[in-house]
Amino acid sequence: MESRFRILFLIAALVGLSGCAATKNLFGFGDESAPPPTAEPPGQVIEPEVERREVREPAIDREDFEIGAYVGIMSIEDFGSNVAYGARIAYHITEGFFLEGTVGQSEGGLTSFEVLSGGARIIADSERKLTYYNLNLGYNILPGEVFLGEGRAYNTNLYLIAGLGSTRFAGDDRFTVNFGAGYRFLLTDSVALHIDFRDHLFDIDLLGEEKTAHNLEGHLGVTVFF
């Protein structure tokens, strides 16, 4: 019952504060009132007889976001390697830095213990599916160009990423740190191919002792800037 009163009190406080906001003078730091409009200067008002050319300014198309999908191989420590696929979205802050979000999934196989022991299973088959998300900061460390023959040049970027997220595997969500490097090959100004190598680190205690598992992933991807 006490908790209900606390929530009521919180809601009342919230409403009260937002009411204060409307006055714009909360704690005396709000905007000062605007000065009265100055009177029109005496004398003749000259109307310039210049016709301004009507210019419609189209907004410049910004292409700071990059979205795409990838497919590759993920090696889950003790559980073998399997196909991994996922999607990514990136926001380019400057020509160097970008933020990236990834979601992906793979599947763990049998551990050597499970294979050697015959029928014993450490985890249920339904818990072998691995899904992850990560939020990363990336840096284009080696921008450049590659040349195909005499007449074609493509822009490329070698980038580093590091970040954190969560991996669901063997029945639990596991705090995950990931880092890696990638190569972006721009087919056009808006379409890019990627090759990425990443290491996903999380703690796992399924095989007797708690340890930090390294789960290496390599993938190929396509992205589009928009």
Added chain:
Amino acid sequence: MSEHSITTIPSTPQPTRSAWCGCLVAVVLLVCQSAPLQAADEYRSVAVADPYLELRTGPGRGYPVFHVVDRGETVDVIKQRTEWYLVRAANGKEGWVDRAQMEKTLQPDGEQVSFARATIEDFTNAKWETGVLAGDFGGANIVSLYGGYSLNPNIAIELWASQILGNFSNGWMGSVNLVHETWPEWRVSPFFTLGAGVIHTEPKSTIIQGPDRTDQVGHVGAGFRIYATRRFLLRAEYKSYVVFTSRDENEEVEEWKVGFAFFF
């Protein structure tokens, strides 16, 4: 002198007629040109005011300059990526130009072009903000995503979604925050926050088997928003939570988080 004036006066209707002809020609020309004009309007045209405009092969400082557009010529701006603009010259060459050079180009009416760039004023006045923070939530790891809307420079409403990853239990939390910034125009702007939400916890399967719980939660906190560059800011905050459990005693949890965000 007078003869001259006599000859000119009767001739006045003649320019009118030629003016009509001129108008007709102009209209015909306009109609003929209207299609290409509209096509060109899709892109913003600017005139080069500096001695030259350098076109690079890629949107970055290291890419080589492969073409130069001279003063007085116009280029079409096709698109922008970060601080770089893809432009097309009259001869069809396309290349990337940085903001500093684009700022020195002119509009068709001769005025200088302003290529808007986020400043610390936008940091104070921007309406929307979104970001990612991570840190410690009572000994567990926490990853949070938030989006906020500013009612005015001082007050903002924020929605938070967090995932909590601990040694003994995992969970998620969603909350609504009210944030008050006392000095929003400061580069390092302190704020106070108050909010309420729900927290869901699941004990880890390998350690203990317990029921999942969903409880209401309230919190107070304080922190700093720090303007970094362009649309980018850093944020650090402390929150003290009270979890209204169904047991006899409420739980109190302290949270520390840092992260980054951008406003728009």
